[in-house]
Amino acid sequence: MTDTLDDFRAEVRAFIAEHAPDIPYRAGVRSADNETEFAALQRWTGQLYEAGYVGADWPAEFGGREDRTPGHAIVVAEELARAQVPGGQSGSVLAARALIDFGTDEQRHRHLPKIRAGEEFWCQLFSEPGAGSDLASLRTRAVRDGDNYVIDGQKVWTTDGHWARYGYLLARTDPDAPKHKGISAFILDMSAPGVSVRPLRELTGTSDFNEVFFDAVTVPADAMIGAPGQGWVIANATLAHERTNVGAVVVKLRAALDALIDLARRVEIGGRPAIESDRVRDRTGEFSARVEALSALTGANLTRWLRGGERMHDAAMGKLMFSELNLEIASFAVELGGEAGVLVEGDAAALDDGRWQDEWLYARAFTIAGGSSEIMRNMIAERGLGLPRDRR
Numbered sequence: 001m002t003d004t005l006d007d008f009r010a011e012v013r014a015f016i017a018e019h020a021p022d023i024p025y026r027a028g029v030r031s032a033d034n035e036t037e038f039a040a041l042q043r044w045t046g047q048l049y050e051a052g053y054v055g056a057d058w059p060a061e062f063g064g065r066e067d068r069t070p071g072h073a074i075v076v077a078e079e080l081a082r083a084q085v086p087g088g089q090s091g092s093v094l095a096a097r098a099l100i101d102f103g104t105d106e107q108r109h110r111h112l113p114k115i116r117a118g119e120e121f122w123c124q125l126f127s128e129p130g131a132g133s134d135l136a137s138l139r140t141r142a143v144r145d146g147d148n149y150v151i152d153g154q155k156v157w158t159t160d161g162h163w164a165r166y167g168y169l170l171a172r173t174d175p176d177a178p179k180h181k182g183i184s185a186f187i188l189d190m191s192a193p194g195v196s197v198r199p200l201r202e203l204t205g206t207s208d209f210n211e212v213f214f215d216a217v218t219v220p221a222d223a224m225i226g227a228p229g230q231g232w233v234i235a236n237a238t239l240a241h242e243r244t245n246v247g248a249v250v251v252k253l254r255a256a257l258d259a260l261i262d263l264a265r266r267v268e269i270g271g272r273p274a275i276e277s278d279r280v281r282d283r284t285g286e287f288s289a290r291v292e293a294l295s296a297l298t299g300a301n302l303t304r305w306l307r308g309g310e311r312m313h314d315a316a317m318g319k320l321m322f323s324e325l326n327l328e329i330a331s332f333a334v335e336l337g338g339e340a341g342v343l344v345e346g347d348a349a350a351l352d353d354g355r356w357q358d359e360w361l362y363a364r365a366f367t368i369a370g371g372s373s374e375i376m377r378n379m380i381a382e383r384g385l386g387l388p389r390d391r392r
């Protein structure tokens, strides 16, 4: 961090304080709960792009800012996390990257201005019931028919699918090619005939992701992003793009730890404040050490990334440490709450208005989304430590 970035941080903090949408905080990455929240999120998205806080790395002709560095993006992510306010909608951020790097001029001009304005929300149509960790085994088909492709199949876990205007879709166009080579990427109009979106009700009680079904959905051939068979390369390039969120997870964990210590001062064990118990002090001390270790690791990873020396397993180490620690802190808080810990949001006697229960119920999602903990451990073992490959 430099003086310039410190000034920028103060500017971003003031901007968030003035303009942040009036949406109640919920743990994790969540969808709008109703039309009013959705409209507020759209407005907020437009403001973040307009201020150059999101999308600064886009080409200048689409509003990118040459005066902004990855350091600025890191500051923005940290400040959004500190204020517990949503950032750029994830499906659109990902789709925009695919269009910028692999799309045609026509595709870029049609979609990027509307994504910037917050008008178009996108969803990521990758995972399927039988293809998550092993994404390349996806079975949704796109069959060429004259000037069109006809799509049949199913996706699942589609975050924001029920709000999205477009989907960034991976489908198999060549069933005879090796599995990584037969996949293509498409722009899918979510209102096209044959697309059905079914929200899933989750453990947290809200619906943030969906099942999406395709029944003979026709898309024009020019809705393909890149070339036939290039889908796997495009998907990996877009997923690997963003590293600037990692500082935000440390901010989030530090806030969670402060809240946990505050909780331990307020609840009692055996008639004494919990914070006076050796077990509670040991546990919070251990959490604190692990948060600081993650902070150091994150700093090292970011430095390597900025200098072009990132290693395959760097992101996996950070992701594994964050998601497991986040789950453990939330579990411990719920446990400290005793009987009140088992009540949920909306119950007057719930611990801190149900905030910890929501954190705890959502925390499992972070250990799955973006690569499960087992997959992260395999990557660290095989790529980082050079251990023999796991049996597949």
Ligand SMILES: Cc1cc2nc3c(=O)[nH]c(=O)nc-3n(C[C@H](O)[C@H](O)[C@H](O)COP(=O)(O)OP(=O)(O)OC[C@H]3O[C@@H](n4cnc5c(N)ncnc54)[C@H](O)[C@@H]3O)c2cc1C
Residues within 6 Å of the ligand: 123, 124, 125, 126, 127, 128, 129, 130, 131, 132, 133, 134, 156, 157, 158, 159, 160, 209, 365, 366, 368, 369, 370, 371, 372, 373, 374, 375, 378, 390
């Ligand atoms: C909150 C949330 C939001 C998401 N949003 C989206 C979205 O918008 N769009 C989208 O396309 N996807 C989305 N996903 C899907 C996500 O990418 C997948 O859940 C993830 O890739 C894991 O795939 P899976 O759920 O099919 O589990 P599986 O791959 O079936 O894994 C099941 C279990 O087996 C383990 N396992 C699998 N393979 C191995 C192996 N080789 N070695 C050891 N263990 C293994 C896993 O760790 C896991 O415990 C989201 C997921 C979550 C949780």
